[in-house]
Amino acid sequence: MMGKCEAAQVEVFSMIGKDELIKRESEAIIQTYTRQDVVLVRGSGAVVWDCDGKEYLDFVAGIAVNNVGHCHPMVVEAIKRQAETLIHTSNLYYTENQVLLAEELKKLTGMKRAFFCNSGAEGVEAALKLTRRATGKSKVVAAERCFHGRTLGALGITYKAVYREPFRPLDEATFVPYNDPEALKAAVTKETGAVILEPVQGEAGVYVPDPDYLRAARQICDDSGALLIFDEVQTGFGRTGRWFGKDNSGVMPDIMTLAKALAGGLPMGAMLAAESVSEVFQRGDHASTFGGGALVSAAALATIEAMKCERLVERSAELGAYMRSELKKLQPREVRGLGLMIGLDLGADCKQVVQMARERGVLLNNTGDHTIRLVPPLVVTKEQIDRVVKVIGESL
Numbered sequence: 001m002m003g004k005c006e007a008a009q010v011e012v013f014s015m016i017g018k019d020e021l022i023k024r025e026s027e028a029i030i031q032t033y034t035r036q037d038v039v040l041v042r043g044s045g046a047v048v049w050d051c052d053g054k055e056y057l058d059f060v061a062g063i064a065v066n067n068v069g070h071c072h073p074m075v076v077e078a079i080k081r082q083a084e085t086l087i088h089t090s091n092l093y094y095t096e097n098q099v100l101l102a103e104e105l106k107k108l109t110g111m112k113r114a115f116f117c118n119s120g121a122e123g124v125e126a127a128l129k130l131t132r133r134a135t136g137k138s139k140v141v142a143a144e145r146c147f148h149g150r151t152l153g154a155l156g157i158t159y160k161a162v163y164r165e166p167f168r169p170l171d172e173a174t175f176v177p178y179n180d181p182e183a184l185k186a187a188v189t190k191e192t193g194a195v196i197l198e199p200v201q202g203e204a205g206v207y208v209p210d211p212d213y214l215r216a217a218r219q220i221c222d223d224s225g226a227l228l229i230f231d232e233v234q235t236g237f238g239r240t241g242r243w244f245g246k247d248n249s250g251v252m253p254d255i256m257t258l259a260k261a262l263a264g265g266l267p268m269g270a271m272l273a274a275e276s277v278s279e280v281f282q283r284g285d286h287a288s289t290f291g292g293g294a295l296v297s298a299a300a301l302a303t304i305e306a307m308k309c310e311r312l313v314e315r316s317a318e319l320g321a322y323m324r325s326e327l328k329k330l331q332p333r334e335v336r337g338l339g340l341m342i343g344l345d346l347g348a349d350c351k352q353v354v355q356m357a358r359e360r361g362v363l364l365n366n367t368g369d370h371t372i373r374l375v376p377p378l379v380v381t382k383e384q385i386d387r388v389v390k391v392i393g394e395s396l
């Protein structure tokens with residue numbers, strides 16, 4: 001079976017066809033993923049097409065990656081131009097885009113310096129290493145339900161025991177209930193190197209803390225000498241209706257991690273350090289062959305430019321509030337979120353809803369035990385939101 005993407009101006013074919021591809025994937029790829037039964041071949045804005053030409057509204061957005069939408073023309077143009085000029089050099093040399101991007105991130109976040117890597121987990125690893133170098137301490141306090149990645153360091157501070165157990169020994173965090181300042185205070189000691197928090201918990205099912213919680217965390221760290229790390233891998237770049245999740249509370253961390261939406265869909269991560277720790281790493285303390293490469297940095301600069309041109313941060317706040325109010329009309333157990341980072345808590349297994357919505361042309365993702373996470377591209381329209389809410393309503 002060979003599919004054709006009918007809605008596309010450029011014809012896009014699956015060369016292999018769905019059934020054959022799925023069979024070959026199972027034989028060629030190490031089986032760590034549970035995939036949905038779709039072969040995607042093209043995307044534009046908030047829409048993707050499968051190999052049979054079927055169109056879907058994409059409310060997964062590459063797991064909160066495609067904030068500027070699929071194949072945003074400014075990002076595509078920047079990638080094309082850079083690909084024809086210089087793709088990779090390593091960090092043995094200076095390249096302009098990397099410095100321009102670091103300066104842009106400094107302006108947007110108020111942090112002092114950047115280290116570039118290639119994923120969220122790598123950003124977290126860099127943060128853990130910087131913590132050790134800055135404080136001489138390795139103990140970390142993290143939140144229950146948190147997710148920080150799957151590499152060994154990040155895994156040790158990720159909450160779900162089923163993820164950690166097969167890979168022990170790990171340097172494991174002390175986990176405390178999220179949004180509970182007293183519990184955090186009790187757990188942080190003179191031995192604590194850092195407290196790491198997501199400004200909104202994503203993988204857990206989208207949990208928003210009280211603004212006072214992050215302020216209390218800042219105070220607890222200041223009192224104990226521990227560093228405060230905000231993992232903004234998922235909450236960054238307009239997702240929560242502000243440029244960064246931290247901006248909802250006004251709290252500045254010592255270290256911030258970024259990835260996902262940073263480079264418009266290309267793999268890129270970053271660790272940003274505040275003034276207090278920005279000069280701790282010495283030459284050779286950390287490195288990445290690909291980190292901050294010319295191509296991904298060009299894509300990231302274009303992504304940020306597109307976000308500004310299209311006022312996507314404001315759009316996320318406005319449309320997020322609209323979507324949450326529409327979802328509440330479906331009378332679920334709970335609707336949580338900030339901006340276009342929304343958790344629809346159904347209080348029951350969501351797998352069937354996800355499947356039925358997919359059959360009706362909507363891509364959804366369930367996370368946590370009973371929550372559908374809605375993280376559409378920020379370029380999504382009100383009409384597309386209406387359609388998705390209607391489809392979810394029909395699927396319930």
Ligand code: PLP
Nearest residue numbers: 119120121147148149231233234
């Ligand atoms: N930190 C947070 C808050 C995340 O949501 C994720 C991924 O979902 C990660 C870290 C890991 O990012 P990556 O999959 O790019 O390693």
